[in-house]
Amino acid sequence: MKHKHWLFFGIVLFLLVNLAGLFIPIVINAAKYAQVGREILDNQDWINMTIGGEPYDQKPPLLFWIAALIFKSFGISVFAYKLGVLLISLIGIYGTFRLGKLLYDEQVGALSAFMWATCLGYAHFHNDIHTDTLLVVPVILSIWQYAAWVKSRKDYHFYLATLLVGLAMLTKGPVAIVIIGSAVGLHLLFTRNFQAIFNYRWLLAIPIVLLMTAPALWGLYNQFGLEGIKFYFWTNNVGRIDGSYAGKNTDPVFYIHTTLYMIAPWAVFSFVGIFMQIREKVRQKFQSTTDTEFYTLGGILVYLLILSTARAKNPHYELPVLPLISIITARWALLIYDLPQFSNLRKILSSIHVVIGILLFALSGVFLLFVFPQADVWIWLVIAAMLGGFIYVLGWESGLDKQIAYLVLAVSALLFSLNIHILPEIEKYQASFGACTIFNQKAGANEKLHIFMPEARYWEVFLYSKNYGQYLVTPDDFKSVNPPANDWVFTGPEGVQELIDMGVPLDTVRILQHNSMTSLSFKFLNPKTRASKLKTRYLLQIRED
Template sequence: MKKITSLLFFEASHKQQLRFLITVIALFYFYNFSVNDIWTPNESFYAESVREMFESGDFVDIQYNYRPRYNKPPLTYWAIALSSSIFGLNEFGIRLPMILMALGSIWLTYLLGKKIYGPKAGLYAMCIMGVSVQLIAVKQYASPEVPLTFFFTLTMYWFIRAHTEKRNKYYYLAYVALGLTALTKGYPYIVVIGGIVGLYLLLDSQFNIKVWFKKLLQIKLHIGIPIVLIIGLSWVIYMYFTYGQDFWEIFQHETFERAFTRNEKSMRPFFYLEVISWSILPYSLAFFVALGYYLFNYRSMRKEIGFAFSWFIVMFIIFTAAKGKIPTYFIQAHPPMALILTAFLINKPQLSKPFNFIRLYSFLLPSLLILGASFVLVYLFSLSVAWYIVPLLVSILIFYLLRNKREDKVQSQMIAIPFYAIIGVYILLGAYLKPLESFRPYKSIGEIIRSNESIDEKTPLQIDGTLIHNMPFYAERKIIRQDTLDNIIQYAKPTLALIREEHMNEFTDAEILWEGYIYDFASESQFAKFIKASLKAEKGDYSDFAIFKLIYRQ
């Protein structure tokens, strides 16, 4: 019992604590990760494109819904394809690489914290990264954000090792990782990471240009740049020579213009401050306190967080100035935010009394609010009364953590209390993922279509006035999405279509294969909005859904 208590209270030996924490994080990352149908829209693009790769045998020319998809480089598709070839083309096989690379990103954050600030700091950074809201959200579906975070963080890890240990092989590994970063999301990330490294070396040189230039020569750019270009641009070059300007215009728009060009409407200077306020919950408030402290203490900032600050501030400036502003663009800044907050705890164990009070409650206040919210979620999600055991156990654990008033335990408490509070919430959200599927009939519709022997596999599925991005994956055929009623009526028979109930009077001669409610909004990525709609539907209010009927007319 004493051993378990020491693990729960962050008082065990480093190796034991590390094993315990990574096991806890891994368990809730794998918890119910494959129970949901493919999400719309982003995950659908990757799942269906990989299915079409297996169907055609072509793993280089990417297609979605049987049309070329030039939007993103192929590494995410290839990772999903590799997993699916082993575990099957299903939700488990498709999402497994995301889970593994999310855990890899957390592990790299641990290694960075340990390398820069010591073993305890590694554990703290791992906890902060592991339970951040935004990473938890994206690890649940297949898209480039998690692979990008992994290879981005891997690049930074090898770079800091090379820089501190003066070993060239780590620079070469960093360049390989940077090439894979570009092969995941595009060449603009070469510019982003180059900016981070350049600023860090400038800070490390104390703004002495001669010293800075000397440090630049040490990072082997003459070898590294060719490595990055060969790996990162190989697919782009192949696609350009194969498809020419058609490919380049779409790829350039998706990878550069969409993210890095500016217009007047794009200048929302506080957008990513708002994102930070929730994306690394339960540690967001504490991060703002830490960042504020270092901004007013330049010497401490340069000496203690020069690397992490360079990483954070370059990303913040570039993406704030960019045209495209999406919260997921900033996930790659989570590791440096974890490192900044960790440094604040490790290097500043004692501050002035008022500042100590502010720091302590920047950790505790969000934790207590989250704990209260976990009780509400059981009621809100109409979960079994037995689920109240989760917030009750977390409450007991936090109570015992707060009872330990030894000064040398305050740091651990500030990490542990938010960590356990938010895990309780994630367990409850995970429990609701399965009931949520009653409002997502996509797999069932696909099975009905595929099992009907009278429906030819080349007959497309027409969808009346809406976008359902995952239907090509489940129906295993071309989908005519957001089709007009007139087009469906006039389409040459046989006709396979999902028709809104109010239009069924035009199809009295058709066979009805399925009918039911479908979420009447093109995207489920606004997850809170979708959960709200589902909770309303559970109470009989289907105002956010529409009745569709699957019809077949020969």
């Protein structure tokens, strides 16, 4: 590639755009995970997790421990929390580079790390943090270390990889073993490496992983007994596949169109690369050659097949295999732009990528001109500078570096418009933030803010309030807790009526208009129909009877 300095500029630009997103607040599950970390400090208990004062069993504790350590060091700062996770993820980027280099060469490693760090899935879920965001790191590092062990037979690689499996189990449970196990296991099977398959060290790995997982299991047993252990190993995993615990999505191609978004702007390269990788293996009849590897396809296809059959589906579930997809993507992107037999394919890809770049800039323009058209002049100047860079790069001689440079500029422009202007505007319609601001300004030192809602989806109320109360779902919950006079309540119209029916004396502090930051319909995005999508929320204070 002739313009490597532009690639360095591209990743710096993309990271700066990501840093701008650190100021965007978090909601729903992302807020819940941060709140669990906050309650670790409040309870001074690092084993028994709680949310809203109630025992919590949904996820293992590693992300919550990280949140608690950050909050202990910097105060309750969502910016510091998001920055901390972003910095940890740099280790995963390095692991992607090292695995790509080990399996192929340094150029593949560098480009795969670049593609992982500059895709929309990375940007999205390092601002909307889930356990899968963190899971990427131990998963890719573990696969790298196991691959290094298979190649070098040095024991320390094996044991380091096994410790990383334990960390992955502490992040999201047994799903980590599925990804790592399918990646490493299928590689050993297809390469007929029976010496490694039947190595006695795998028996040693079991107690090591269980020992690493012990803090999570201890906390679950303390709070839920054997049912907590069953939940960790079975219910929370199999129950999401068959729908008995969670999930109703039966879309078999969900992760095909999800991948288009998650790996963008590299999606075309990715789909072509995965197709070429599968075709290569089929033509080789899955025989082992000197440069054969099955780690990437093994980890990707088995995991995505399981996810596709599961009833519980979410885009962030795909995160742990995006670095593996990036390695295949980088490998074939380099081959396509290097080998003469791909000349026609190069022309097709180049044309498609120009269209994608133009569409990304056009989407930025639609957001700034029509969705929230009050953007400051300096925002337009930055977008114009990026567009100028895009046009300049189009004049380069055709090559892979050209594709990469203008796609990074285009996706950076889109994310810049979102992080700097669009999302802050959308944030104004998240009623929970306004409620917390008023509560933090006016509430007394001993007054708490409770949530009285039928659905547990407003965890940011606890995270952003100075003194959180409890999540009360039903009238019986409210009667059981019986919040004292002067406590505050965040609720909706149904909740107000139920409180009135219970005879709770109330003062209405503020009536707020609400649309969730995670529910952006076309009617909401259209200024002319936005009002029709707004719901009413109430900030109430219980008065003396």
